[in-house]
Amino acid sequence: MRCPVCRREHRYAATTYPCPCGAPLSPPLQRGVAPEPITHRTWTEDWVVVRCDACGRQDQWPQPELGCSCGTVLRIPVRPVSAPPAPLPLHIPVPPTAAPPRRAFRPVTIRTARDAVTAAALYLKWLGFRDVLQSEARPASGIDLRGPGLVAQVDPTTRPASLRAVECLWLNALSSSATGVYFSLAGYTKDARARGDDLSIPLFVMDLTGTPQPVNDAADELVATGP
Incomplete structure (x- = not known):
């Protein structure tokens, strides 16, 4: 061209x-x-x-x-x-012992990076996490959302999330004795996806409607059973 x-x-x-x-x-x-x-x-x-x-x-x-x-x-x-x-496919496996289905998730349209963080916070609350708080400014740790037993990172960039980013989230979750959850608008690199699987980190992708979709078994399990 x-x-x-x-x-x-x-x-x-x-x-x-x-x-x-x-x-x-x-x-x-x-x-x-x-x-x-x-x-x-x-x-x-x-x-x-x-x-x-x-x-x-x-x-x-x-x-x-x-x-x-x-x-x-x-x-x-x-x-x-x-x-x-x-x-959008729900991609939510429901085991025989699962609790009754939740109400339909009501997403927030993503127009800015801050909207992406807000959409992820609403989704985590919908999953059952309590007192999910957003950081006013993004901290050096990259952790955008925290709650009891929860740390979450939201990547609103146009680049797939990297291996290092997934590992940093896992270390933050480990040091806080919390569940680490990752949300990305552009998906994940191949090695980041593999490491998320190895570490049982729930990985989600988000589209501009603000609707997260699970992309690995750990995310499927979190959606099916809650925190």
């Missing part, structure tokens, strides 16, 4: 992300449409709707971008999803 500012040509391949079902997912690039320079950013323009070919799930994923050597940042066009969004 060619930069419309300096006319340099670039090769570009879209970043692959892990769908909650486990399949690799890449935003489908729209061929024949020129990239656009990014002159200002908005939350909605930083995300695109992409459908997973493996499970049919539709989620918000980071808008593909490319930095040209002339200094221009280009927004790469993505082929739009033609069908209307499908309902």
